Amino acid sequence: MREEVILQQYNKQTRALSKEFVDAIPWKDVSKYTIDEKFIPVLVYMRDVEAFTDIYYKELLRTPTGKDPIIRKFMDRWQVEELQHAALLDRFLNEAGFPTSKQWYDEARAKIPASYSLQKFIQPFITNLVGKRFSAVHMTWGAIQELSTLQGYKRLWETANHPVLTHILKGIAAEESIHIFFYRNIAKVKLEESDFSQRIARYLVEKFWTPVGQGTKPEEDTNYVIKTLFEGEDGLAAVDKNVNHSLALLPGFENTTKVTDRIAEAISAGQAAQAA
């Protein structure tokens, strides 16, 4: 599929979180059901990371992909959708009896660890080093993040078992699926361009990939979220089947075990922190 066709197909997909969907969310029913408190930090993490899309968006505009007209069109819509996901999760927390600050976004941003600015420093270096091959890396990376985000939401609705949350998360997940469609297909095109692109992308993913949100959030928080959602055999199996396997189908990523291995590590680290 050519890139223009991928963009056209992406644009044809209407938003799952249409005005009708959002207006019909039964907010008044949220407090009728309980939610295990262990999921509250998970919801806060997801809300913040969705909202930090704002930061990634601005950073990425300065890279070669920000100048790619097709990817740029995708990113403009993607950003709006992710920010709405954050807003819905925040509203849910409040309706569920876990009030958040009105300034939650500024407060979450202020807590971004200082080490993240180091990554900001490294990022343009990687970008310039890789030059126009960066698009293959960015799209592959984005596909992994969106695939894992979708699995995270799915595990959350399956384990939290709160009907209104399930309804909202299924709407959000439908949009994450459309993001996956775009990232994966463009990644495939960009990776197919050359062996060099495949080697660079694989090298950077194997060496630097970290789970969604880690960096802007401290690693302990990431480990807690991953442990809470993916602990147990079927959790890791879901990551392996739906994220790692999908990555392994991309050109140059044959037989990778990166995502499954890294998630298994995060689960163990989360369990060790809880036992301490």
Ligand SMILES: [Fe+2]
């Ligand atoms: Fe999202």
Ligand SMILES: [Fe+2]
């Ligand atoms: Fe997404």
